[in-house]
Amino acid sequence: MKVGFKLFAEGFGPREIVEQAVRAERAGFDFVEVSDHFHPWLEDQGHSGYVWSMLAAMAERTERIELVSGVVCPTVRQHPAMVAQAAATTALLSEGRFTLGVGSGERLNEHVIGAGWPSVTTRHEMLREAIEIIRLLWSGGYRSYEGKHIDLEDARIFDLPERLPEIVVAAGGERAAGLAAELGDGLFATEADDTLTGTYRRKGGTGPAYGEVPLAWASDDGAALASARKQFRFGLTGWKVQSELPNPVNFAAATETVREEDMAEAFGYGPDPERHVAAVRGFVDAGFDHLCLINAGPDPEGFFRFFEDELSGPVRELGS
Numbered sequence: 071m072k073v074g075f076k077l078f079a080e081g082f083g084p085r086e087i088v089e090q091a092v093r094a095e096r097a098g099f100d101f102v103e104v105s106d107h108f109h110p111w112l113e114d115q116g117h118s119g120y121v122w123s124m125l126a127a128m129a130e131r132t133e134r135i136e137l138v139s140g141v142v143c144p145t146v147r148q149h150p151a152m153v154a155q156a157a158a159t160t161a162l163l164s165e166g167r168f169t170l171g172v173g174s175g176e177r178l179n180e181h182v183i184g185a186g187w188p189s190v191t192t193r194h195e196m197l198r199e200a201i202e203i204i205r206l207l208w209s210g211g212y213r214s215y216e217g218k219h220i221d222l223e224d225a226r227i228f229d230l231p232e233r234l235p236e237i238v239v240a241a242g243g244e245r246a247a248g249l250a251a252e253l254g255d256g257l258f259a260t261e262a263d264d265t266l267t268g269t270y271r272r273k274g275g276t277g278p279a280y281g282e283v284p285l286a287w288a289s290d291d292g293a294a295l296a297s298a299r300k301q302f303r304f305g306l307t308g309w310k311v312q313s314e315l316p317n318p319v320n321f322a323a324a325t326e327t328v329r330e331e332d333m334a335e336a337f338g339y340g341p342d343p344e345r346h347v348a349a350v351r352g353f354v355d356a357g358f359d360h361l362c363l364i365n366a367g368p369d370p371e372g373f374f375r376f377f378e379d380e381l382s383g384p385v386r387e388l389g390s
Contacts, residue, residue, distance in 0.1 A: 071389025
């Protein structure tokens, strides 16, 4: 089992995100994961740095910790050829420490280029084509591809790493979990749902299963829940809502009625390590073996110290 830290790129500026990656390495995390957003979920979050720039800086500033994109949409806003090139470069800069997480995306980020937002069926078809294009380009030489939705013409990536990145596919339902088993090297999910891991394994998936564990550390329960509600209430809307709303103002409207009590049901929170361990245990029991801890609390440094002093040992014991 590996334990990682989710870099909240919607809540902190790019330089702070890189500093947190360095701090996560020092705290003993195995990997850091960072999302690829054009917009934040909520205006209050206030940030959304470019993922490839941040990953490049992390690659130079760290030595051991693995880097994961969690996740990139390689279909609408970014052509898969560009993602294939960016991922190959990141793998070279990090000397093999990069994993490419991909998914079918959210309207929040993809609508900005004015190409519309496809149906979920079309998005899955596009993701399939995108993964095929990425792997085709990674096989070397000049390549072309004619798909139903995406084309490639005489393209070649000249700088390829000796060891190609693994491709981990995000899934919010069984269809995407099957796609992860068929075309990916691993599964990525945000819910402790054994249906997703079960489908992935049943369909032949043998790679890692990444799960994002929602936590909110603070020295008292009230501060933890208030911060979780302010920054992460969007997460309670569910994937069918998260993938469809176009702008932060829509997420603000959709989450007006979310209460701190609702956050308490979804997050490990406060200073009690057992609450956090219980949240992690839910993902372990659901079959996840790469646990990415999110801190929705107000004090990142406090969370790192909490992990070092009280959480790391009990969490790693769950894997044994």
